[in-house]
Amino acid sequence: MSIDRFAVAGATGRLGRHVVDVLTERGHQVVPMSRATGVDIITGDGLAEALTGVEAIIDVASWHASEKEAATEFFRTSARNLHEYGQKAGVAQIAMASIIGVDKAIAGFVAAKKVHEELLLSGPLPVRILRAAQFHEFVGQLLDWQQGDVAYIPALPTQLVACRTVAEELVDLATDPGAPAQPAPGTPIPEIAGPRKETMAEAAQLLGARRGIKVAARLDAGPMRLYGYISTKEELFDLMVDEVHAEILPEEQPGDWREVLRIRAHRTRQATLRHEWLADLLGGRPTLGPNALAVTEATLAALDDLADLDTVLRAVETVSAYFTGAIRREIANLRAERATGLSKRDWQRASGPHVRRMLATGRFPALAKAVHDGTEVDAEASFATGLDWVLDAVAAKLARPPA
Ligand SMILES: NC(=O)c1ccc[n+]([C@@H]2O[C@H](COP(=O)([O-])OP(=O)(O)OC[C@H]3O[C@@H](n4cnc5c(N)ncnc54)[C@H](OP(=O)(O)O)[C@@H]3O)[C@@H](O)[C@H]2O)c1
Structure with missing residues (x-):
């Protein structure tokens, strides 16, 4: 017919x-x-x-x-x-x-x-x-999803077709x-399928060179990879987040749970400062790639047997919520500095007349005290202090009641 x-x-x-x-x-x-x-x-x-x-x-x-x-x-x-x-x-x-x-x-x-x-x-x-x-046209799409200066493209084997x-x-x-x-x-x-066996990353590097985009092709495409095929932005982001978890996982695990959580928090902060896009993805749905699973395993193993399982899980959530929030705030400040061209100090100076007028009304005495007498600390010191306090609070909950 x-x-x-x-x-x-x-x-x-x-x-x-x-x-x-x-x-x-x-x-x-x-x-x-x-x-x-x-x-x-x-x-x-x-x-x-x-x-x-x-x-x-x-x-x-x-x-x-x-x-x-x-x-x-x-x-x-x-x-x-x-x-x-x-x-x-x-x-x-x-x-x-x-x-x-x-x-x-x-x-x-x-x-x-x-x-x-x-x-x-x-x-x-x-x-x-x-x-x-996978379509040739999809390679350009992957580059369009680039975060920051570098496009992260999986080294997935493919035979692209138009x-x-x-x-x-x-x-x-x-x-x-x-x-x-x-x-x-x-x-x-x-x-x-197309005639040539290649990886998505190789094809992206060719196109990236034309568009002036740097391509990182390090994403795991080994047997433990998350996806055998990338179709959507979320799948690409999952791979990117998992790749960065390889940087977060220390080579040697300290024996002490506090150190394990402290190192995880600091390494997550350092990784996010290197890859700012991570700030937008932290705290979302857990990534199930091999590196992210290894980080979670190492964290839970360090706390194993210190308290009942639910307490351990709440402890890990609490510390993660702290460092995720603190890192996001720091990155938001850095982005604001770049967007406005004003450092925090410049911004405070520029806002000075308005703040002074508001404080002079006498309606904000606690705020006035904080503005006049508070000590300025840098982001790293503030992060470390907050983390110590959260770890102290968690330690109090982990202590098992006497049998
Ligand atoms: N991308 C690849 O590399 C690849 C490789 C192999 C096979 N495929 C398959 O090929 C097919 C086409 O993929 P593609 O990449 O061309 O997709 P695409 O560019 O995302 O296009 C999707 C199309 O579906 C339409 N659509 C979405 N929701 C709709 C709705 N409720 N009612 C009517 N139309 C709707 C969209 O138009 P509106 O938004 O205007 O509705 C658009 O025209 C898919 O089945 C995909 O799985 C893709």
């Missing part, structure tokens, strides 16, 4: 816009579907109208974040809606773009794509699948009258 009219879900995306071009160049009618064109495949807004008279759907819509559950929910709803609305409109088939390696995925976005394939295959309409390697090439192959598959209506059980799903 020759197909005249296609609807493309995700028509404005990296891949989708090429799918639209290829279909149009080959003389097909195309209905572009994305929220930007007024069609929402999740809420169903505009979907029935868009699918009127459509014979086949190409699904290249995507969810923007890495968290497996949220991405799976997106694909569950999109698969259900495309089948349901498609069947009502008399659509004959769906073709979708997936990712090479989904069958081995256990975490993150790629694991959600595996569910996406299964959900689409279990619906009433026949479904054709093309699995693609979106245009994937689009041509996907349209070939969707329009091939001889292709099986659905992948037969046990038969391999078609794949497309």
Whole structure:
């Protein structure tokens, strides 16, 4: 059967816009579907109208974040809606773009794509699948997510492929009258990859050199890596945070729990001063990479048996909350200095007349005392003192009551 009219879900995306071009160049009618064109495949807004008279759907819509559950929910709803609305409109088939390696995925976005394939295959309409390697265009995106002066790019092995090439192959598959209506059980799903084996980092270094961006390619891509495939900003950030945890973990662990926590706090501060972007990511969801897990293991091991487990966990949380907050405040000050061009002292001087006027009202006596009599200490000394106090408070809680 020759197909005249296609609807493309995700028509404005990296891949989708090429799918639209290829279909149009080959003389097909195309209905572009994305929220930007007024069609929402999740809420169903505009979907029935868009699918009127459509014979086949190409699904290249995507969810923007890495968290497996949220991405799976997106694909569950999109698969259900495309089948349901498609069947009502008399659509004959769906073709979708997936990712090479989904069958081995256990975490993150790629694991959600595996569910996406299964959900689409279990619906009433026949479904054709093309699995693609990472897109060339995605390398530029990784550089756009750069934090600070250096772009951190994982040394993940890949065979980059251009979106245009994937689009041509996907349209070939969707329009091939001889292709099986659905992948037969046990038969391999078609794949497309570029010709060259390389790493994401190598490709990024080439592009980075053109854009004048320094690329760090040290991110772990060994057997214990977090993701076998990077699809989203969060996945890249998880790898970056894990990389810095290798700097936080000391080579030798002191025997004393206080020293373990003190060293962790100071090394986290020093690492954040070297990699300022870390301040924005500290204290978020825990990173599950091998280095971050080793830091957590070393911390918990140092406190093991000093108190019941819940007390130990609260102790670690309390100290982490302190150093995370203190580091973020210090980095916020450094950024403010850079943004305004005023050091803290210059800023205080510039604010002096206003502060003096407010204090002269007599409404802020405690503040006036702090302003006039308080001692200025540098950030490192303030950090160390606060940390000692928090450790003292935690020590009091760790003491086991007499049996
Ligand atoms: N990136 C890669 O390297 C790679 C490699 C292999 C396979 N793939 C797969 O190829 C497909 C396309 O990826 P991509 O990188 O081109 O994605 P993308 O650039 O993020 O584009 C996503 C598209 O989905 C649309 N969309 C999102 N939510 C929608 C909604 N509720 N209703 C309708 N449309 C919606 C977006 O448009 P609006 O925001 O306007 O709605 C956009 O057009 C995905 O399935 C991906 O898993 C990607």
